[in-house]
Amino acid sequence: MRRAVLTAMVLITAVGGGMLWWQIRQDGHRRAAEEAREVAERHDALTAPRSVEYRITGDATTADVTWTDSAGQISQAAGRTVPMIGTSAITTTAGIGDQLYVSAQNQGHGTITCTIAVDGTVVTTTTSSGAYAIVTCQGTAP
DSSP: OHHHHHHHHHHHHHHHHHHHHHHHHHHHHHHHHHHHHHHHHHHHHHHSOEEEEEEEEESOSEEEEEEEOTTSOEEEEEEEESOBOGGGSEEEEEOTTOEEEEEEEESSSSEEEEEEEETTEEEEEEEEESTTOEEEEEEEOO
């Protein structure tokens, strides 16, 4: 009888220990999957392209504009109507650390301001004034 009780206790302990080991193992897999998902989400957030907006404002009426596009190439447009904000602003995308650049030369007299905004947050702004004044903004995408 004593032997049967001892054998039963050993079996119960072994089965219980096995079940505990299985539960710990499952929890470990679940936590590892959650951590991998969080790392992937952080990676996606860091590598997602940023929305860049080049704005030209001021009391100048027209300007020749030069800027870097999403491929890092120089683009130009002559005789753009100022202000260039909202739907008339120049928009592109950039990755973290990409160099951003815009310059504008007013085609007459007045004040001209350039602004670079990334995901709606202003990175830099500069103002210049005078006949055929040139204004330049440059920065890095955060």
